[in-house]
Amino acid sequence: MSDHILEDSENGSELPISVEDILCRVPARARLAYTFLVTNAKSRYDADTGWSCAYITQQALADEMYVCLRTATRAIRDLRTHGLVRVLVWPGAHTETQVRIASVDISSPFGPIQAALARAPKPQLVDKAIAQLVAQNRELEALASGV
Numbered sequence: 001m002s003d004h005i006l007e008d009s010e011n012g013s014e015l016p017i018s019v020e021d022i023l024c025r026v027p028a029r030a031r032l033a034y035t036f037l038v039t040n041a042k043s044r045y046d047a048d049t050g051w052s053c054a055y056i057t058q059q060a061l062a063d064e065m066y067v068c069l070r071t072a073t074r075a076i077r078d079l080r081t082h083g084l085v086r087v088l089v090w091p092g093a094h095t096e097t098q099v100r101i102a103s104v105d106i107s108s109p110f111g112p113i114q115a116a117l118a119r120a121p122k123p124q125l126v127d128k129a130i131a132q133l134v135a136q137n138r139e140l141e142a143l144a145s146g147v
Contacts, residue, residue, distance in 0.1 A: 015117055025126070030079050033078075034099065037061065040054050040056055047102075050100060050103075052099045054099065055096060083129075083130050083134040100133065104132065106129050
């Protein structure tokens with residue numbers, strides 16, 4: 001695989017970064033938690049958003065992973081730090097854990113920046129995808145919590 005991503009998506013302006021490229025940067029415990037969250041019986045994938053929603057507590061996740069609660073909590077934190085998980089706490093409702101499944105499309109409306117992105121090394125594009133996910137997740141989590 002090349003260090004550069006040269007193929008654009010169908011509309012020609014977005015560069016897809018796969019979740020697997022981001023998962024390579026997290027510890028094994030986080031990859032294990034990701035797998036359990038995605039394959040959980042209560043998890044439902046939404047193709048429109050690219051996220052899978054699960055109503056599972058961290059204790060239930062720890063029990064499924066056969067690890068202590070502290071390890072499961074750290075795994076969720078690792079996934080959140082990399083933008084692959086967001087936890088939405090709605091007042092009066094169950095906590096919703098959302099897991100990113102679909103690739104992350106990065107782009108810029110400005111031609112020169114888009115051209116630079118097309119030539120950027122893959123690690124730099126993965127960094128940009130992580131930053132984009134984290135920013136979007138923080139905004140949504142703040143809206144959900146009413147902050």
